[in-house]
Amino acid sequence: MIIESIELHNFMCYSGENRFDFTEGMNVIIGDNNHGKSKLYDAFYWAMFDQCFDTGQKKWMPTRHFGKDIISDKAIHEAENGLVRAVVRVTFKKDEDHIYVIERRLTAVKRDGIATADKESEETVVYKEFGSKQGKEITNPSDVEDLKRNILPDNIRPYMWFQGEQVESIIDFSQSSSLTQAINVLSNITRYDQVRALAESLEKSALDEYQRKARAQSKDKGRSDELEVKRNTLTERLELLEKEELNKKDNLGAADEATQRLMGQFEDASRMRDLDAKQRQAERSLDEISEDEKRERIDLHKKMFSRNWVLKGTGHLLHEYNAKYSTYERTRLERVAEVQARLKAENQMIQEIQTRLPINVPEPMYVEQMLEQEHCLICDREAKKDSDAWNSIKSLLDRSKANVKELEEESLSKHDFSNDFKRLMQNGLGLERDINNVDGDIKSTFQSMKRLEKRRKAYAEELIRITEDMNSMKAGTSLDPIQAKNIVNELSSKQDLAKRFRDELVRTERTIEQLKEQIKGIDKELSGLVSGELPAYLEEKKRVLEEFAIVAKSTRDRVFQRLVKQLEDEANRHYREMMQGNQGVRGIIRLVESTKGNYTPRLTDENGNPLGQLNTGNIILIKLATIMAIISARQGSRDTDLYTLITDAPMSVFGEDYTIGFCKTVSRVYRQSIIMSKEFYKNETLRRELLDSTDIKRGKIYVITPSIADADRTNRNALTTQIKALN
Amino acid sequence: MNKEQILQSFLEDELFIERGYVKEGEAQKFKWTDPRKNNLIEVLRMAIDGVMSKESEGVTARKVNSFLNP
Numbered sequence: 001m002i003i004e005s006i007e008l009h010n011f012m013c014y015s016g017e018n019r020f021d022f023t024e025g026m027n028v029i030i031g032d033n034n035h036g037k038s039k040l041y042d043a044f045y046w047a048m049f050d051q052c053f054d055t056g057q058k059k060w061m062p063t064r065h066f067g068k069d070i071i072s073d074k075a076i077h078e079a080e081n082g083l084v085r086a087v088v089r090v091t092f093k094k095d096e097d098h099i100y101v102i103e104r105r106l107t108a109v110k111r112d113g114i115a116t117a118d119k120e121s122e123e124t125v126v127y128k129e130f131g132s133k134q135g136k137e138i139t140n141p142s143d144v145e146d147l148k149r150n151i152l153p154d155n156i157r158p159y160m161w162f163q164g165e166q167v168e169s170i171i172d173f174s175q176s177s178s179l180t181q182a183i184n185v186l187s188n189i190t191r192y193d194q195v196r197a198l199a200e201s202l203e204k205s206a207l208d209e210y211q212r213k214a215r216a217q218s219k220d221k222g223r224s225d226e227l228e229v230k231r232n233t234l235t236e237r238l239e240l241l242e243k244e245e246l247n248k249k250d251n252l253g254a255a256d257e258a259t260q261r262l263m264g265q266f267e268d269a270s271r272m273r274d275l276d277a278k279q280r281q282a283e284r285s286l287d288e289i290s291e292d293e294k295r296e297r298i299d300l301h302k303k304m305f306s307r308n309w310v311l312k313g314t315g316h317l318l319h320e321y322n323a324k325y326s327t328y329e330r331t332r333l334e335r336v337a338e339v340q341a342r343l344k345a346e347n348q349m350i351q352e353i354q355t356r357l358p359i360n361v362p363e364p365m366y367v368e369q370m371l372e373q374e375h376c377l378i379c380d381r382e383a384k385k386d387s388d389a390w391n392s393i394k395s396l397l398d399r400s401k402a403n404v405k406e407l408e409e410e411s412l413s414k415h416d417f418s419n420d421f422k423r424l425m426q427n428g429l430g431l432e433r434d435i436n437n438v439d440g441d442i443k444s445t446f447q448s449m450k451r452l453e454k455r456r457k458a459y460a461e462e463l464i465r466i467t468e469d470m471n472s473m474k475a476g477t478s479l480d481p482i483q484a485k486n487i488v489n490e491l492s493s494k495q496d497l498a499k500r501f502r503d504e505l506v507r508t509e510r511t512i513e514q515l516k517e518q519i520k521g522i523d524k525e526l527s528g529l530v531s532g533e534l535p536a537y538l539e540e541k542k543r544v545l546e547e548f549a550i551v552a553k554s555t556r557d558r559v560f561q562r563l564v565k566q567l568e569d570e571a572n573r574h575y576r577e578m579m580q581g582n583q584g585v586r587g588i589i590r591l592v593e594s595t596k597g598n599y600t601p602r603l604t605d606e607n608g609n610p611l612g613q614l615n616t617g618n619i620i621l622i623k624l625a626t627i628m629a630i631i632s633a634r635q636g637s638r639d640t641d642l643y644t645l646i647t648d649a650p651m652s653v654f655g656e657d658y659t660i661g662f663c664k665t666v667s668r669v670y671r672q673s674i675i676m677s678k679e680f681y682k683n684e685t686l687r688r689e690l691l692d693s694t695d696i697k698r699g700k701i702y703v704i705t706p707s708i709a710d711a712d713r714t715n716r717n718a719l720t721t722q723i724k725a726l727n
Numbered sequence: 728m729n730k731e732q733i734l735q736s737f738l739e740d741e742l743f744i745e746r747g748y749v750k751e752g753e754a755q756k757f758k759w760t761d762p763r764k765n766n767l768i769e770v771l772r773m774a775i776d777g778v779m780s781k782e783s784e785g786v787t788a789r790k791v792n793s794f795l796n797p
Contacts, residue, residue, distance in 0.1 A: 187728060194778045195737075195771075202770075202788055206795075541795040544766045548774075551740045551767070559736055 001092040001100070001151050002672040003644050006047075009087040012039045013706060015072035015720045020702060022674060026667040027699035028690065030680045034710040036721045037676035041163065041648035044674075046070070047088040047104045048148060050121055053163070068108045068117035076108065076115045077717035084108050084115060092151055099128040100147060101135065152643055155185050159627045164649035171623045179591075179599050182630045183563045192556035199545070199552035206545040210538055211526070218529045227529075231522045238515045241508055248505045255498035257592075257600060262491040264610040268477045269491075272484035275473065279466045286459040293452045300445065307441055308434040315435045318428050325425045332418055367397045564591050564599065570629035571622070574669065578621060578661040587611040589622050601626075621658060624650060625665075632669050645673035652678065660689055660696075667697040674699075691726065701726040731759040733775050738768070769794060 005021045008014040013036045020029070020040070031037045042052045051060040052070065063070060071086040089103040103124045108117035125144050128135035138144055152160060158170050159182075172178040183189050211228065218224035262269075304310050362370075362377065370376055370393050376383045383389035474480055479487070568591045575589055587603035601622050603611045631643075645666065651659050659679045666673050680687040681703070690696065707720045728736075738754035748765050749757065759772070770791050777787030 191728075191733065191775075191778045194784070195774045198774050198777070198784050198787055198791075201784065202791055205788070205792075535797075537795065537797045540766065541792075544770060544795060545791075547742060547746070547767050548770050551737055551742055551771070552774075554742075555737045555740050558739070 001094045001642065001644075003646075003674065004091040004093045004099070006040075006043060006091075007087070007089040008040075008043050009089075010072040010075035010084065011043050011046075011086045011088050012036075012070060012072060013716075013719050013721050014039065014043070015074035018721060018723060020723065021700055022672065023699040024672050025697040025699035026663060026670075027672070027674045028663075028680065028701045029674070029676045029704060030678070030687070030702065030726075031676070031704040032678050032681045035678075035681075035706055036704050037678070038163070038648050039721075040704075041646065041676055043088045044090060044646055045161070046121075047090045047102050048152070050104065050123070063106060063121045064119045067119075068115050070106050070121075071108050071115070071117060072719070073716035074719055076110060079110050079115070081111055082109070084110055097130045099130065099135075100151070101126045101128065102148075155181075156631065156643060159185065159630050160643050161646045162627075162648075162650075164647065164652045167620055167623050167627070167650060171626050179564070180560075182626070183560060183567065185630050186563050186567060186634055187559075189556070189560055189563065192552075192559055196549075196552040196556050199549040203545045203549040206542045210534070210542045213534055213538055214526055214530050217531055217534065218526075219531045220529055224526060224529050227522050227526050231519060231526075234515050234519050234522070238512060238519065241512050241515065245505065245508050245512060248501055248508055252498060252501040252505055255494050255501055258494045259491065259498055260610070262487055262494060265477075265479070265487050266491050268473065268479055269484040269487035272470065272473050272477070272479050272481055273488050275466055275470045276481035276484065279463065279470060282459055282463040282466055286456065286463055289452060289456045289459055293449065293456055296445070296449050296452060300449070303441075303445065307438070308431060309438055309442060311431060311435045312438045312442065315432075318432060318435060321428060322425060325421055328421060329418075364397055367393060371397065561593070564593070566633055567591070567626065567629050570633035571625040574628045574632070574665050575621060575625035577665040577668070578625065578658055580661050580664075589625065624662070628665065628669050641671040645670045645675075647673070648676040649678060650675065656683060656686060659686060660693065663690060664693070664695045667695075672699065698727065730772075730775050730779055731757075733779075734759060734768075734771060737771050737775075743767075766795065 002024060003022050005019060008018040010016065011018075020027075029037055029040055038053070038055075045060070046052050046063070049060075050063055052063070052066055053059070054061045054065065068076065071084060075084050075086075085108070086106045087103060089101060092100045092102070094100065101124075103126070104121050105124075106117055106121045108115040110116075123144070125138040125147060126135035127138055138147065162170055170178075171182060180189065215221070215224045215228060366377060370378075370383065371385075371390065374382065374384050374390060376389060376393060379389075381389065383393055470481070568589060572589050587605060590602045590604050590608070591599040592602055593599055601619070603618060603622070605611060651662055656679050659677075663675075666675065680690055691698070691701065703724045703726060705722050705724075707722065708716070708718060735754050735757050738749055738757050743749045743754070744751055748767060761768075773790050773794065774787060776782075777784075777790070
């Protein structure tokens, strides 16, 4: 059935009479946030299922939970004392001749300004034939339920009527039940489950019967019983191990899944990690070289004096000085020689004069003795110091010494700087090597500084390059160095974990095989103990039911996988269409199975290589495509023709880029759809495309606006919703 | 899917070919009313019948046991 219209009378923000007419194709209700789109969705849901969505608790709640909130505030405010009512009426058209109307009402009583609503709403369902004004009320509750199931079967409801924010949970690929439920809609896999359960039960009972019979015919009942007990113990252990095996396969699956996921990011993460290490190294090198450079610059000034650079270019002065000093020294030495000669001559003469002392004058030592004693030994008379006699004696001595001169007494020049000059010359000799080396030293120092500068620049450039690479990687992959490091480490640990699980699984499988062998051995021994033949029918029964169990399990799995593949192909068809004309991530949806029947959606290229981590938008698109596929691929039915898709803001998660693609797909897949959307509200270009596109099969397009802006809505007593049809 | 289609899906299992119960490629053409006498196929028919008619597992099991017992 398709929906012909919905009438809202005083329902929530729709005060007064409001009506939307719908046709086949994609009907769109356009409105911004808090304009009433979700309340319109609530109206459909309330009419059909007596529930509205509580945005606080984020779940569907019955009428009594909301009470008078379901009734328009304006209607309550304006009502006199008495009854005030909210009504929603949905008209369904089965075909040209048959119409059904579902009406729901909630009544409140207003007294002295206070309104109290009934706890329960009332429902009326009317059937009309085309052309007939009067309809026939359907009063039997069972008939009403059948009608509603006809309008929207329970198993299809989640995939046909949903809010955008529910998309993620409608198909939860991590829950095997979620996909199984979806597969069941596609084709009833439950039947295969039932056949398998029957087969397993029959196999077990046949085996029990067989064993009972074998025991009854046993040659050695004691031994048979013993073997039975052992067999039972082994069988129990085998069952536990098989459960354990499944768990381990799950664990391994999860670890492999995580590894796969991380492998997809490993290359980028590894590169980012390497870049990070290079960056740190480059930073360290740059710091070191900058320090060295700084030190060199400081030392540069010190070297002016520590390496005598101040003497640069003074080599010629040194030579000049040395030359002058040589001349000076030569002159001085000549003068010394000259003076020495003169003194020698003079002293010789003095000595000669000294030898002419009177014969009777005692030796100088006796003269000195006389002076000391102040007594003349010759006259044997007192000669007090400084007396005439004494002075006379002294003059004899002075005369002998008087004129003997030493070179030191002789003044060679006015000021004698010869020692200073000599010291300077010697110092200069010591500095000569430094002076000769200064140029080379300066050159090599500046060369060294240049090398340091060059290296610093090289490190700085390398650091810039590495940083740019890192920034570009961050932008492209959304990975920072810490995340990259975590991915690399996590991959390593998951790989180790996977290996451990794999080893454990191998051990468990080996043990299972051993147990099976042991059980086989016991069975063989038990058979050997049987005297005579077991009834042929029993052998045949056991064989048939064993085969039945094998076939039931493998067929169920095969059919399920085939349906998953069908779902995958159909989802890809819708996905491709939604991505048309978009430069975003395309790829192919793959539903990859883990052991417990969970499926993980992956986006891969044609060769099956993962296309990288899925963002929220990708996942929502994949799920929407899958939801559509569930219905469109349903075998042997025209569900997309029979049932209306109603969805509130499905495009809000994946954004405007995919809106038109989504609309084209929806209008192609579903005979009728009613979409509440805000994407077309502000974006005029998008709205134009919606109205003009020949690829979209359009129904009615409406814009809804509230009479009071959201910001001013403290008082809702004047709140109404204006409905404007755009076509 | 109807009963026949469900039966055909089971007959596609390679066990049937390995044991010679059906020939290769025969599964898709197999009729629900095929007169061939094969206990496994007969049991399958009973199981599918029971599931499609929403019979309880116990009832179907009894039917199968009756069939396979002498």
